[in-house]
Amino acid sequence: MTLSKTTTHLIVQCWCNGLTAVETVDYLKEKHKISVALQTVYNHRKSLTAQDMVDELLRQQNRDIALADRALKLKYRDRVLAKLMPQKLAVDSIVNQTNTNIDETVNSIIAFSREQNAKAKQKEQEAE
Numbered sequence: 555m556t557l558s559k560t561t562t563h564l565i566v567q568c569w570c571n572g573l574t575a576v577e578t579v580d581y582l583k584e585k586h587k588i589s590v591a592l593q594t595v596y597n598h599r600k601s602l603t604a605q606d607m608v609d610e611l612l613r614q615q616n617r618d619i620a621l622a623d624r625a626l627k628l629k630y631r632d633r634v635l636a637k638l639m640p641q642k643l644a645v646d647s648i649v650n651q652t653n654t655n656i657d658e659t660v661n662s663i664i665a666f667s668r669e670q671n672a673k674a675k676q677k678e679q680e681a682e
Contacts, residue, residue: 565598566607
């Protein structure tokens, strides 16, 4: 089945607006009464038409930024860089939280082991 250009446009538009593939299927079904499969959305996102549209949107955005005044250029440049640069702080906090969870687990295992050893020694002493 071939979808109309309008449907393809709507799928790409949803993608550009940040909707996930599942959200796109739901949006098309609820708002436009168009039923598409999830795989169809993925296929359209990978299509040359979609890539051409994304390239054109990026070109227009870069042109708008280039034509803007200096303060606005720097603002958008900072936003683009913030999106492109890895978020080290988020990774560090996740690693630290994971390490804390591991430490807590190890400590609980050690405490359990000590309790079991103490009970075993107590039983040995009672048996003697």
